[in-house]
Amino acid sequence: MRLRPDYTKGRTEALYAPQLQNEYWQSVAEGKDITQYEALFRAVSEMPLDENKVKMADVLFDIVLDAPMKEGYPYVEPSDLEGIRGERPHSGWAKGKERRSGEEVHSMEKERLREKVHGAWMGRICGCLLGKTVEGIHTDELVPLLKQSGNYPMHRYIRSTDVTDQMKMNYRYFKQRPLVFYADKVSYMPFDDDMNYVVLAQTLIEKYGRGFAPCDVAWEWQRLQPVTSYYTAEAVACRNFALGFQPPDSAMYQNPFREWIGAQIRGDYFGYINPGKPEEAAMLAWKDASISHVKNGIYGEMFVAAMLAVAAMTDDIHEIIRGGMAQIPEKSRLYRHLETMLGWYRDGVGEKECFDRIHEEWDEYTLYGWCHTISNAMVVTASLLYGGGDYGKSICLAVQTGFDTDCNGATVGSILGMRGGISAISEEWTSPVNGTLESTISGMGKSAVTDLVEVTMKHIEG
Numbered sequence: 144m145r146l147r148p149d150y151t152k153g154r155t156e157a158l159y160a161p162q163l164q165n166e167y168w169q170s171v172a173e174g175k176d177i178t179q180y181e182a183l184f185r186a187v188s189e190m191p192l193d194e195n196k197v198k199m200a201d202v203l204f205d206i207v208l209d210a211p212m213k214e215g216y217p218y219v220e221p222s223d224l225e226g227i228r229g230e231r232p233h234s235g236w237a238k239g240k241e242r243r244s245g246e247e248v249h250s251m252e253k254e255r256l257r258e259k260v261h262g263a264w265m266g267r268i269c270g271c272l273l274g275k276t277v278e279g280i281h282t283d284e285l286v287p288l289l290k291q292s293g294n295y296p297m298h299r300y301i302r303s304t305d306v307t308d309q310m311k312m313n314y315r316y317f318k319q320r321p322l323v324f325y326a327d328k329v330s331y332m333p334f335d336d337d338m339n340y341v342v343l344a345q346t347l348i349e350k351y352g353r354g355f356a357p358c359d360v361a362w363e364w365q366r367l368q369p370v371t372s373y374y375t376a377e378a379v380a381c382r383n384f385a386l387g388f389q390p391p392d393s394a395m396y397q398n399p400f401r402e403w404i405g406a407q408i409r410g411d412y413f414g415y416i417n418p419g420k421p422e423e424a425a426m427l428a429w430k431d432a433s434i435s436h437v438k439n440g441i442y443g444e445m446f447v448a449a450m451l452a453v454a455a456m457t458d459d460i461h462e463i464i465r466g467g468m469a470q471i472p473e474k475s476r477l478y479r480h481l482e483t484m485l486g487w488y489r490d491g492v493g494e495k496e497c498f499d500r501i502h503e504e505w506d507e508y509t510l511y512g513w514c515h516t517i518s519n520a521m522v523v524t525a526s527l528l529y530g531g532g533d534y535g536k537s538i539c540l541a542v543q544t545g546f547d548t549d550c551n552g553a554t555v556g557s558i559l560g561m562r563g564g565i566s567a568i569s570e571e572w573t574s575p576v577n578g579t580l581e582s583t584i585s586g587m588g589k590s591a592v593t594d595l596v597e598v599t600m601k602h603i604e605g
Contacts, residue, residue, distance in 0.1 A: 266560020
């Protein structure tokens, strides 16, 4: 008798064979010369999920792994830390400026720094809650929902009373999501992977200090959360850990999500504990990201961590964005897209046209477009630019444009919370969560945000 797995009964997200279309798009974007295999990828993608499809997928993975780069590919995108540092732009937050800012941190009043850290935590929580209500929705349903409830342009939380019985019957989103979190129905911030990773990073630093290694992150992932708490690239990495792959191989083996948004939502804490030190923040973010991501997937986490480190020291939105960009390769796709967007803003492109251009380039109706690091980093950056430093407007822009709403609301909220401190976030945003965060990190449960802030302050100081 031969034992055969039933692949349809497991988490298909962690399997390679069901994701071949995403693998094809990802590989082409990376510059791999595989266009001659497009029809084969499509044909195998359409096969039923069984042993034969898995075997064919294994062959396609080998083809991708060995594929040459297209001639004339214009990007230079290393995944190793030294390679990344060697390709950074020679401007912006250079080491001299970072050193001076680090000295400024020491002279900053401790209570002011605490207020900023508190703002970063709470800003992330409230931005996440705003987007969590409609996580996974597309704008063809999101915009009508907002307009029908008098919340467009978006300026407040979506309430349970905003969603009519007709919407629940007719909208794809509500038919597919039996559990929806509304701000008027919660008394604390319910668990969410975007917030779990910040708590997990704090736990990591508490145990290992700043000298943690990528393999320490991999171990803590397996120890502190059930595997069902991980998605896309993180789910694949956990599968790869179980198969014996260690970082950085765990990020590369049969991982079609290797440049998706998962790492970009994990870097905040490394920025929190490095005010004025974006290079240090980016280095810690690289150690975290490299267990599950490559290239632009890694850069997204480094970009966010560095922006937060800079946001502790300046109110200038452009300087915050440039400070993040200074830590990633200048010839990468992420850098070039962000540079283009800054050019649009400088040239007077309006808010609506800017977000429309993002939608024109990235298809929110495919998981690849909806979840990629670059599409969502563009949403974050545009929201910071056109939000003009206003916390509420900025997080609302990040959510109403669609894509990964809870991730982008959380990231924008985190950056502006750090920039302005807790006093810059009005009570209309903070009151629903009552200063309490729930997580699924083992041993944490519900935590007072002020307690998380105090641990963060300890990690900043030593």
